Amino acid sequence: MKQRLFGTDGLRGQGNIFPMTPEIALRLGLAAGQYFRNGSGRHRVVIGKDTRLSGYVFETALTSGLCANGMDVFLVGPMPTPAISFLTRNMRADLGVVISASHNPFMDNGIKFFNHDGFKLADEVEDEISKLVLAEDPQWKYPEPERIGRAHRIEDARGRYIVYLKNSFSPRLTLDGVKIVLDCANGAAYGVAPYVFEELGAKVIKVGMKPDGLNINEKCGSLYPEVISNIVQDENADIGIALDGDADRLIVCDENGRILDGDQIMALCAQELMEEGRLPKNMLVATVMSNMALELFMKSRGGSLLRTKVGDRYVVEAMRREGAVLGGEQSGHLIFMEHSTTGDGLLAALQLLRIMREKERPLSELAGLLEPFPQVLSNVHVERKVPFEQAPEVQAAVSKVEKALAGKGRVLLRYSGTEAVCRVMVEGPDADVVECYTADIVEACEKYLR
CATH class of the missing domain: 3.40.120.10 (Alpha-D-Glucose-1,6-Bisphosphate, subunit A, domain 3)
Structure with a gap:
């Protein structure tokens, strides 16, 4: 053991x-x-x-x-x-x-x-x-x-949680006239999420609402945002909301079907909080996986991005230590510390909807703040997690790519904390080049880490 x-x-x-x-x-x-x-x-x-x-x-x-x-x-x-x-x-x-x-x-x-x-x-x-x-x-x-x-x-x-979520939404506002496509991934939120939005006045088109014990996350939810994107466009909806199986993460799409990840949602929410003077130290907390564009976005507005290890628990730890109120992960874990102590997809969706209602503008106009750098993430299945420093061939492949990027991109190599995989992430200004760099490192990992 x-x-x-x-x-x-x-x-x-x-x-x-x-x-x-x-x-x-x-x-x-x-x-x-x-x-x-x-x-x-x-x-x-x-x-x-x-x-x-x-x-x-x-x-x-x-x-x-x-x-x-x-x-x-x-x-x-x-x-x-x-x-x-x-x-x-x-x-x-x-x-x-x-x-x-x-x-x-x-x-x-x-x-x-x-x-x-x-x-x-x-x-x-x-x-x-x-x-x-x-x-x-x-x-x-x-x-x-x-x-x-x-x-x-x-x-x-369920009723207690629904009331708690609704109390996080401004009592001055409703969702009357808002059409939402909601994908619950056949997961834990199926008995809660629709009622939250409907009781606030929204019309909800439901997806992933028939769990059978075997279909959780199966071609639905936050890992398959193209599902809500297509339905939003077909139904002329205002927003698509995709949760994962336990509803602690959120991916959305705007009324045109454009998919927004956690980094893009955080940028929008961070700007709103900065404008309201409610973002202490103008600090946003995210992990090493967040796109470089988010870091540059915060700097351009006089703020800062504090990075942590991957995992929303580490984001929360840093937020508590620094007194931050907003943090999250690119994957869609979003923490609003004024309301919650952990990532909450439904609560995050309500904060996004609040901004849309207060600004009286569609999500497509509000969310054009961040154009992510091309980023490729690949998983390499491993039998054992060999420390990277004990794999010089892998280190050499990483160093070669980092030298070629010349400070205009990033390489991140890490083992998953929940799966038997090594994650390879490369980021840079050119999508095709990033694909090639990622393939080179993946090849080295497959050869020397298995």
Whole structure:
């Protein structure tokens, strides 16, 4: 067994294959219960999931472990990841748990935690829990029989989250007359998202609303934004909104079908906050994956872009440290710290719609702020994650490309924290040249990292 279970966004893998097995989930429930149970009072944990078939397995195993180690469990069923963050805070729970593999296909699943403040756990806390889970003979400190936890179902969890989201939208505004194409990726938001927009007055054309346990993220959602783009144009809609399987990320398209990624959405929102004097230090926080154009955009307006490691948890950590209120990832994780403690696709969509309504302008006119540099991202499947410094041939390929770019582009090489892949990203002024540079580095990775 590897000694660290958690990646950049919790535990993740294919169902019934280590580490995503019922035994590990049971141990994880026992370990988390033991770690977070402190004092003599009752302890509460909120568990939500997306729509994957294996969610039933892990929900039951986690509940058993948590109850056995003295935690009262509140089950909310399929709900977006940010909803669990909100409910954990709102219910004054000790812990929140999400069973989801986000944008991955149905055969994968994952488990991630939020602390009582709604923030993802720090690495050191995850490491302590990992030690308990992976111990050959864990000494579980079971509570007395009368202190065993109970499990409950919360029937009105969706309504609570819907009200919370609507409260993040200006009470002076409505969405009357706005036509939205909404793709829920057959995922966790299908029972929540349409109601949020409809109750604010919008007409919603729904896509990806029939989960069957096997079709989450299948040719729909934020990984397939061309779906909403085509429908927006066919229906003459005002905006297309695409979520991923657990609804913590957002990709949109304007009324002409032009697709906007997280960087472009952040540019629009950052400018609005700067104009309103509500962006502390005029600082935006993003990861190393964000396009160079976003950095230049912020500098041109007297602001700055602070980069972090990949993962919205690292963006949030930097935002808390710097007092920033806006951050996110190119992939569509967007954090509005005034409203939430984690990426929330629905909340981000509402902030974008607020700007459109206040400005009384279509998204196409508002979003032309950022023209991204050509950027190519390729994945190389690897059997093991060899440190790059131990692969001189790969380093040589990277150095050659960096020298050719001469400071007018970027190369980024990193291993995924959730998948067995090496990610190769090259950015530069010429799309064809960037494609060639990427192919050269990918070839070196395929030869020397497998």
